Amino acid sequence: MNDFKKGLMQDFSLTIPTLLEHAATNHGDTEVVARLQDGNIFRYTYTDLANRSRQAANALMRLGIQQGDVVGTLAWNHHWHMECFYAIPGIGAVCHTVNPRLFEEQIVYIINHADDKVLMVDQDFVALAEGIVEQIPKVEQFIILGARGCIDEPTKLGEVLYYDDLIADESTAIDWPEFDERSASALCYTSGTTGNPKGVLYSHRSTVLHSMAIAQPDNLSLSALDCVMPAAPLYHAQSWGLPYGACMVGSKFVLPGRHLDGPHLLELIRGEGVTTGCGVPTIWTMALEHAEKNDLDLGKLQRLLIGGTALPTDIRDRLRSKGVSAVQIWGMTETSPLGTIGRVNREVAAWPDDARDAQLLKQGRLPWGVEMKIVLEDGSLAPRDGRTSGDIWVKGPWIASGYLHGDGGNLLDSEGFFPTGDVGHIDPQGYMKITDRSKDVIKSGGEWISSIDIEDVATRHPAVSMAAVVATFHQKWDERPLLFVTLKEGETLDKQAMLDHLKGKIVKWWTPDDVIIIEEMPMTATGKIRKLNLREQYWHHLKDQAAG
């Protein structure tokens, strides 16, 4: 036998309990802080988190939860939910984070589709669970996240258990069961802006590798000296992997609960010494507005990781004036979610400020572990010229290979790449820029118009709060862009003023055919603009307008 065929390194499984045990052993005194439902602050350490997670794991095993069973959670970002992130996968079960902001029918669909056996319910979502209890008969047990007395009884959920009481007498020691690192660890559904939501099933291995990736300095850059606050919900791509990444490096961790308004977020940022936050732009807009109105600084905050939708220039500039850098990340539930990140490389670092700033408004460059290709309509690969747009495909150890129960069919191409549904291009420096989601693409006279670029310019108008550009039917050009805006409080704007503002900042033929001011943007359950609604509603707008 040839001694050199196999390396002599240990077979150490990449499983989630290793992250928790590492944090407890090496960063045991580091704090984990949570904002509770009533607004009060709860505070404990990684040692406590590990003890309670082990107790919860023991309790779940006592209840008969086995490897491969699915345990749902319906909860905000707080320590109970974080413990579920370790206790459930730690025993080989699957932690299914249900998004409570989805429509009721979708929540029912998801819980049934995933075969949730147990549902962990936030005190705030008891009424929500009661409203659907008869439609989710496969859920055998509801566990309320809190102690007896935290909600009014009786509840329509039957004989509920209370998490704090359930785990109280359990041992804080555990022999974590052994299983393959490729075992499923967590389940997260895409929000299903079209069709039914689809289940993305993460594994222990994908989670640990993703944690290592996000921690790197050129990615989310997490260290033991950081204080990390995920404002992205734990039910949205697992708060971008931060609950696991933070344990891996031992950062202080702050969970903002349901209080995502400006004053509450700012109080945590300043009071807890948050250095790094993550979330969609709308969340940070609220925090910024509060800081600006009250002339407050942002404490020790160094960077905000912004993703989910394109990073608006306006937010970047306002953060910068407060000494905070906005780092753009692109990804999706299916990519765990790190896909690309807007960080300088050696070449871009040497560019003049303006050019570098413009470059970092692109969605970013690839970390190790994500491979990407842009495929054109005829199946050929787009050149890396920063111009030629096509469908974005990705491949890597934390990228989905398909959806739960085979939904959507076989998605990978012959080279193992996954279709993201986004359209964009890559430049010679390796930076990807999204021009649109394929379902939002505007094709005018055979050429693509980037809604994202127009939206960015529109939101730079001082009166504008949010902007969305969608396609509308056009007799000659097939599709033309329509611009929808909502205004900041007390502001007014007319169509001509907006068109004047856009002039010279976008290519002329991209100019929207109409500007429509609306009271409120339709939003998805993950805080993005629901463009599909606008597109459907206004598809015949130009014809209707012409008809008077």
Ligand code: ADP
């Ligand atoms: P959904 O929005 O359907 O709930 P995801 O949260 O997984 O699902 O969203 C992923 C999508 O969000 C991506 O495919 C992309 O279209 C969009 N997205 C994410 N980050 C960015 C970004 N930085 N810039 C532009 N679009 C982004």
